[in-house]
Amino acid sequence: MAWLARLEREHDNLRVAMRWLLEEGETDTAVRLAWALWLFWRVHGYQGEGYRYTGETLEAGDALSTVVRAKALCVRGLMSYGIESIEGTERLWEQSAALFRQTKDTFGLALTMGGLSAMALAQGDLDRSTALFEETMDLYRKIENRWGVGSVLSHQGVIPLSRGEHERAARYFEEALAISR
Structure with a gap:
């Protein structure tokens, strides 16, 4: 960039x-x-x-x-x-x-919630991470922030990947890539 x-x-x-x-x-x-x-x-x-x-x-x-x-x-x-x-x-x-x-700062909240989601994922708390990423995704979609949506999708793909659900993970990664282009 x-x-x-x-x-x-x-x-x-x-x-x-x-x-x-x-x-x-x-x-x-x-x-x-x-x-x-x-x-x-x-x-x-x-x-x-x-x-x-x-x-x-x-x-x-x-x-x-x-x-x-x-x-x-x-x-x-x-x-x-x-x-x-x-x-x-x-x-x-x-x-x-x-x-x-x-x-009521939606972008700031989304950015912060994304951080909390990633921390839960890094700690292996997949259920908490999933719930936090869903909230984060809702926030980014509300403000139509493509960067945020793409970032969340790429992180969400790690969850099924870690569970051995490769096809499901690939769908997240492909959608993230399409949005990020």
Whole structure:
């Protein structure tokens, strides 16, 4: 993706901007930047950086609005793979999901629920993962988010695959591929 390459070229400038925002107490804007950069950080291997930045934003505590706190918790959860314990990541997403429900932010809730679904899948809790992915799918379909639908379908395919249901898994993967093209 061209925009990811551009962000990589501008990465040092983005770091300077984030550092300045945090030092100046512009926490809301720092969270907005983190929310915009989470996929870049994840795809390009900067999860530790995103994790640190969101940790600094969360230090503002009650000064953060509900929606800003929800986004900071969500991004921290997305960045926490391999850094936090599974329980720590789940806590971040559960807190984020509760706040996104309050603010009726469907995309944020879907992103967070997708994380909880993937965690359940990684832990081998296929029944919980299935239920969470179904809720996540409903949310992404509600807002007509093709990327989210494709992502959920690809994860849902892992469940029947792990049960030896190869044909059923293939249907999920094929649908995910068709949507993602």
